[in-house]
Amino acid sequence: MSAIQSAFPGAVLESKVESDRRLWITVDPKRLVEITQFLRDKKDFDHYSGAAGIDKINDNLFEVVEILTSHGAHQVVVMMKVKVPRDSPSVRSLTGLYWNANWYEREIWEMYGINFEGHPELYPLLLPDELVGYWPWRKDFKGYPDTTTGERAIEQVGPDGYTEFKIMPHPEMIKAGVVPERPKYPTFREREEAEIKSDSEMIMHMGPQHAIVPGPFLLDLLIEGERVKKAFLDVGYIHKGIEKIMENRTYLQGIVYTDRMCYLASITNNEAYCGAVEKLLGITPPERAQYIRVILAELSRIQSHLLGTGEFLTLLGAATYSPFQYMIIDREDIVYLMESITGARITHTFVRFGGVRNDLPDGFADKARPILKRMRERTEEYMDLLHSDPIYTRRMRGIGVLSPGDARRLGVSGPPLRASDTPYDMRREDPILVYPDLDFKVVTRKAGDAEARVEVRLEEILESIHIIEQCLDQIPDGPIQEKLPKKIKPEPGEAYYRVEDPRGEMGFYVVSDGSEKPYRVKVRGPVYAYMQALPPLLEGAYVADVVAIAGSMDACTSEVDR
Amino acid sequence: MVLKSLKYTLKTALTTTEVTRLYPEVMMELPANERGIHELDATTCIGCGSCARVCPNSCIEMVPYKYGNPLKNRKMQFPQIDYGRCTFCGLCVDECPVSCLKMGKRTEIAGWDRKDIVYGPDRIAVKKFSDKEVAELEAEAKRQAEEKKKAAAAAAKEKAAKAKGKENKAKTKPSEGGEA
Ligand code: SF4
Ligand code: SF4
Numbered sequence: 001m002s003a004i005q006s007a008f009p010g011a012v013l014e015s016k017v018e019s020d021r022r023l024w025i026t027v028d029p030k031r032l033v034e035i036t037q038f039l040r041d042k043k044d045f046d047h048y049s050g051a052a053g054i055d056k057i058n059d060n061l062f063e064v065v066e067i068l069t070s071h072g073a074h075q076v077v078v079m080m081k082v083k084v085p086r087d088s089p090s091v092r093s094l095t096g097l098y099w100n101a102n103w104y105e106r107e108i109w110e111m112y113g114i115n116f117e118g119h120p121e122l123y124p125l126l127l128p129d130e131l132v133g134y135w136p137w138r139k140d141f142k143g144y145p146d147t148t149t150g151e152r153a154i155e156q157v158g159p160d161g162y163t164e165f166k167i168m169p170h171p172e173m174i175k176a177g178v179v180p181e182r183p184k185y186p187t188f189r190e191r192e193e194a195e196i197k198s199d200s201e202m203i204m205h206m207g208p209q210h211a212i213v214p215g216p217f218l219l220d221l222l223i224e225g226e227r228v229k230k231a232f233l234d235v236g237y238i239h240k241g242i243e244k245i246m247e248n249r250t251y252l253q254g255i256v257y258t259d260r261m262c263y264l265a266s267i268t269n270n271e272a273y274c275g276a277v278e279k280l281l282g283i284t285p286p287e288r289a290q291y292i293r294v295i296l297a298e299l300s301r302i303q304s305h306l307l308g309t310g311e312f313l314t315l316l317g318a319a320t321y322s323p324f325q326y327m328i329i330d331r332e333d334i335v336y337l338m339e340s341i342t343g344a345r346i347t348h349t350f351v352r353f354g355g356v357r358n359d360l361p362d363g364f365a366d367k368a369r370p371i372l373k374r375m376r377e378r379t380e381e382y383m384d385l386l387h388s389d390p391i392y393t394r395r396m397r398g399i400g401v402l403s404p405g406d407a408r409r410l411g412v413s414g415p416p417l418r419a420s421d422t423p424y425d426m427r428r429e430d431p432i433l434v435y436p437d438l439d440f441k442v443v444t445r446k447a448g449d450a451e452a453r454v455e456v457r458l459e460e461i462l463e464s465i466h467i468i469e470q471c472l473d474q475i476p477d478g479p480i481q482e483k484l485p486k487k488i489k490p491e492p493g494e495a496y497y498r499v500e501d502p503r504g505e506m507g508f509y510v511v512s513d514g515s516e517k518p519y520r521v522k523v524r525g526p527v528y529a530y531m532q533a534l535p536p537l538l539e540g541a542y543v544a545d546v547v548a549i550a551g552s553m554d555a556c557t558s559e560v561d562r
Numbered sequence: 563m564v565l566k567s568l569k570y571t572l573k574t575a576l577t578t579t580e581v582t583r584l585y586p587e588v589m590m591e592l593p594a595n596e597r598g599i600h601e602l603d604a605t606t607c608i609g610c611g612s613c614a615r616v617c618p619n620s621c622i623e624m625v626p627y628k629y630g631n632p633l634k635n636r637k638m639q640f641p642q643i644d645y646g647r648c649t650f651c652g653l654c655v656d657e658c659p660v661s662c663l664k665m666g667k668r669t670e671i672a673g674w675d676r677k678d679i680v681y682g683p684d685r686i687a688v689k690k691f692s693d694k695e696v697a698e699l700e701a702e703a704k705r706q707a708e709e710k711k712k713a714a715a716a717a718a719k720e721k722a723a724k725a726k727g728k729e730n731k732a733k734t735k736p737s738e739g740g741e742a
Contacts, residue, residue: 253653340595343593343665344597
């Protein structure tokens with residue numbers, strides 16, 4: 001990609017072509033926006049995939065990595081880095097170029113305190129408004145628990161004999177200036193109330209605990225009559241800090257945490273993380289292990305789609321029958337198949353660096369084939385049933401239409417994007433494992449409405465079944481684990497690896513500093529992107545359709561919050 | 563078209579086999595590599611503590627236990643697992659150098675108290691020695707230790723002798739040199 005170099009002499013400080021699909025460049029922070037614009041307009045990098053912040057405390061630098069890709073024009077992923085000094089970190093915001101840069105930059109701001117010039121709303125996203133102390137993901141952060149002493153709280157016995165625990169940092173510490181105070185900004189509530197313009201408008205809360213939401217998040221709708229005027233999203237209710245936890249665990253222990261991000265996609269999360277670490281270690285798993293991973297990934301896709309669709313259909317009030325029950329019954333078979341391989345039902349921790357944990361059990365193919373066959377019949381039946389259900393079609397057809405242009409602009413991926421006529425699938429875009437040897441088609445729909453999204457999911461189940469059947473036919477004998485170094489300590493470096501999650505593009509960006517713990521792990525999840533796209537999608541919709549629209553995205557809050 | 567769905571409901575009701583589980587009475591069939599409660603083979607565990615080190619949740623603690631093999635496990639320390647924290651990830655099983663830790667099909671862990679679900683080696687051991695065997699093994703260990711001690715003492719003696727010899731030699735050397 002010397003085109004960038006020639007177009008911007010002197011702006012590219014470092015560059016590395018890792019393979020024909022990965023390009024790492026470090027650019028001058030002053031010219032970041034120019035270069036990005038050039039890439040977007042001239043080189044078809046129309047998909048902003050995410051951004052990550054890294055605290056290079058030893059070099060006294062912050063790094064921001066912007067991940068740019070293209071929707072099908074080519075398969076190159078540009079990892080564009082800017083380095084800014086630690087004492088006055090500020091980067092130009094890319095929100096002007098890519099709409100969906102908004103949340104990624106907000107997250108970096110709240111975690112690292114890197115200012116984004118020109119960002120429209122630098123408010124906390126995952127962290128609560130009331131949090132004390134600031135920039136928790138900086139390496140020198142001393143909040144609670146204080147990692148230097150391990151103390152979580154200070155125990156004090158009052159004069160009345162009661163013991164009080166003061167969570168650190170406590171108010172006195174803040175007053176004494178040990179912990180810098182957060183800057184002041186309007187809270188979520190103040191922000192949304194500022195939008196109420198007349199008496200005829202009101203705010204309706206959906207959540208944090210609401211039937212449509214698969215986990216806790218707050219969806220506030222500013223409504224006028226029956227129409228949604230504006231939607232506000234507050235996420236972060238189950239922020240677990242997994243990325244930070246993984247910095248304090250060894251590489252191997254990290255696998256366990258990837259499971260917990262989204263239990264419906266735990267295999268693909270494992271896969272993405274292990275893939276990234278394998279890249280750092282420079283190993284490839286043996287072929288049999290690759291097949292096993294593909295089988296599991298597809299099984300997990302089937303069960304995830306079944307549960308997602310079933311759950312959602314109940315909310316729509318599919319009155320005369322309850323597809324949820326049927327789909328759960330079918331899902332049970334699939335989950336049982338997975339359990340017979342991995343030994344666990346949902347949190348598998350199964351993929352290992354350079355292989356898998358154990359081999360397929362004896363007679364797996366014979367057991368799987370009839371189940372897959374039945375699954376195919378059932379899925380076809382569901383498609384037929386849904387198609388002929390008048391209540392369902394009334395509620396879904398033409399609702400929440402996402403045009404191809406909008407879908408790309410908002411940065412969604414996975415089934416919602418494919419339902420908007422964009423054949424963007426990581427298994428094709430960034431083929432991993434043995435996917436290039438397998439025959440499957442990328443399911444797309446033209447309509448882009450809620451119905452199309454469900455159709456895409458159901459048809460993907462059929463494709464997955466097709467893939468698994470091929471795998472069962474083709475799987476070779478052989479070892480399932482590549483030889484590993486005794487201690488997993490990758491050379492200093494970084495890797496980005498993405499897979500097609502049941503819900504879309506899932507990427508792991510892992511930075512190693514040569515020790516046995518990762519220096520930084522960034523998760524680029526698909527649901528994060530959906531969630532961000534939800535407010536614009538809901539604008540102008542009827543309140544009654546909100547459920548259909550939000551539900552058809554098949555979200556998983558746990559992964560958004562991580 | 564609502565009839566179609568009704569028809570489907572009826573069809574499923576009549577043809578699908580029973581799906582509800584009669585759980586406490588009938589346990590579902592678990593696959594061979596189910597990851598349930600750990601099974602420790604106390605006769606082969608060497609007490610290396612690898613399992614405790616790899617556990618991401620630090621739920622393994624090494625505790626003393628009597629019925630192991632003192633020949634291999636000198637300190638007689640065996641894993642104790644806190645099921646209040648275990649995520650059944652199986653890393654400890656993979657890490658064990660002598661493959662004495664496995665995960666079995668037992669999955670019921672409920673207890674009244676948090677302490678109830680901390681399983682010591684006595685509760686996870688599936689293979690262990692009896693008192694008599696332990697006594698024999700201990701005697702054997704003692705004997706071996708003594709032998710070793712003796713051997714060590716002998717070796718030390720020899721070494722000392724050698725060193726003395728060397729010293730003597732060293733002492734004699736300059737004198738030799740002087741003579742020459
Ligand atoms: S299964 Fe995992 S969590 Fe449980 S004791 Fe073993 S290593 Fe720890
Ligand atoms: S169970 Fe295995 S890993 Fe754990 S102490 Fe015993 S021998 Fe070592």
